[in-house]
Amino acid sequence: MIVMQVINQNVIQAAQYLLQRRFATLCKVISVTFLSEPDRRNIVLRLLLENKSDDIPASIILKQSLPEATDDDDKDAYSRFARDWAGLEFLSGVKQWHHNVPKFYGGNKEHRFILLEDLGLNHISLVDSLTLPNRAEAIAALNRFMMALGNFHAASFGHVSVYETILHNINEQAESIQDELDFMFNDLLPKLELANKSLGLTVTPEIIHEAQRIIKSLITPGAFTVLTHGDICPDNVFDHKDSQELQLIDFEWAVVRNALLDGTYLRMSMPTCWCAKAIPNEVIESLETIYRKELKRAIPAASDDLAYMTAYTEACGFWLLQQTVPLLNSVIDNDRVGSSGPTPENSLWKPEENNVRPRVLTRLQAFLEVASKNDQLPHLRKMAQDMLSAVKTRWSDVKPLEFYPAFLDRKP
Template identity: 30%
Template sequence: MKAEYASLAGQILAKTWGGPVRLGDYEEMKGSKRLIVYRCAVKEAPNGSPATVIIKHVNYEPPRQPGEEPAEVTPALIAKDWAGLAFLSELDLDEPLAPRFYGGSMEVGLMVLEDLGGTSATRLDHLLQGDDPEAAETALLALMRSVGRLHTATAGKEGRYRAILKDLGVEQPTDFEEYNFSFLRPSLEKLINILELTPSPSVFAEIEQVYRIMHEPGTFLAYVHGDPCPDNCLLVDGQMRLFDFELSFFRHALLDGADSRFHFPTCWCVNRLPEDLWRRMENTYRAELVKGHPTASDDAIFYPALLAAGIGWSLALLEWQSLESLFEKDYDWGTSTVRQRVLLRFDMTARSVAELGYFPALGALFGDVYKKLRDRWVPEIEEMPLYRPFRPKS
């Protein structure tokens, strides 16, 4: 880390903590050419200050050489991460949802945060690749509780979040295209044509309804993480804390809330959850959500929104990796393959529609897609395995 960045971080902390601060040794936690996270020791600071802090630095400079890695995080993305952390820090909750934000510099792409990674902190993605089912289950339930608390605590507070973004120079913040679901009908039509399916004509009316639900969240409007994956959280003293808010925005809460049933649609760390567990995760999330969004207690409102999110995430997967390319070969993505994810999502959506009764034409179509792709790909590939802690012991 450049000396001037450590000096700048010390100045930021001195202003926040109200006294001189001197930082000491540091270690690189993770990073690339564009984004580096450091843990830095606090050598001198006012009484009561922590022993370490996290410094997150983004290199805004464009690639200088042909083929050089482009910027992963742009000023607009760091502004959203900054705004999210500052926004959640202002809530001053008894159980914090995120690291405390101490300050930063948009000019050089630097933020200083609370260090959550002490000896008591546990990474959920590590637990899901381990051998302790009870620890993994506890952490998964804690994650969905925190996601529900996030949506409840931020209900009705969009104005304050946008004001923080405006102070950072983002005058007219917009959401990412991946979350506006404008691709739904074109993606559905393409899927039908490629697989030569003959669905009920009502699938198009249903996909328009899905779009309206996601695009007009109404009482479900909340600050949504957008990527609440097992590697974007830490279990600290029994409470799950979230971080990395670059993809966060105010949108439909169920885009996060669907993560348990539809198995972390945006994450690299995907295997299958036992059914009894994902149902308890979903119920844990819903129990928190109703505290800030009372309409979530109504099955006739909650479940159509949940299914709409699942349908959207299933089709989004084929936007990220085209079905034509998957006919040619499979692709690794973290702990599973893209074909495994496609089979899991379309099967889960079809079975959930059959269970809950909403969007029946889409459910039948997704079931046909699953059967056709399964016949094509299995046994060449194994269907999605359980997460390691939940696999039968040999």
């Protein structure tokens, strides 16, 4: 059955009004193209503009947030919209050393949309380079990715209060740090206890104390506090091989936290993403060097080895608590195949093999290696070792994540 998508003329008129204010001249939308599928939670449109000035782009993107049937009070959907708007508006107003994010042209609370730069007709992302069999192109794309990520973090350092002001102007009910801490403690600690109990392990007070310390350290203001993206997955970027630029998109989960929560995404195998596989260690290390170099532009603690590696280890510990232990609970008795998104033509990605258990094994091992190398978090480290041993016994036929197709010339 074909679902017809209907253009809301009130939204188009509101967009024209915003653009006229933005460019201080008459701005007319002459055509509209739907870029999103009918069942998506956001409507994404390309608006072609009548161009009577060099300052006005030929086209822009309109992204509209929709209420969701599963969100009774509409709070979650509106919160994502507000964060997306606030993140882009904030980043358009701070110094950027590179073109890391799309330009922001305005937002409308009544119709719940934002206007942003059109980054190109074809959305080429890291999914393209990672799932095709070209190692050199994958490494080049990941270099652009880590440079953009580190640069984005450095640009926001010391200015997050501006972001928070913008966010609260859009959403007066935006979560406070204390709200976030309370949620994390109430959500993650019981899941930690459940996982250990299910595996026949004991949760000591020392384990709980380290878990609480990690959560508090990464969420409360500190030496690495920046605006984090929060969902920096392979498909949440726009990669331009020809111009050697890469932009980060979709700031719906952006939040002020420790930079290393984004910075450890490769080490922890893309913890919030459907497109999760492994990357060779020597490649990760070279990419993280690029990232840290960008942080050093603005963050003094990035030059302090102890401070940096402490934050790095704690960030891996956070992903253990938030994206490994809950997954373990969900597949402890039966594995499942995770969802997969769009992939390019000739991609080697196999949706039917996107199992969850390998992610648990790989992330437990990654945290264990990082914490051991840096001699930190001894109680969570011991717990991770015990968990890893227990699940390997239970899941004797399960192997860790394979490398992305781009690196399949190597064995994990």
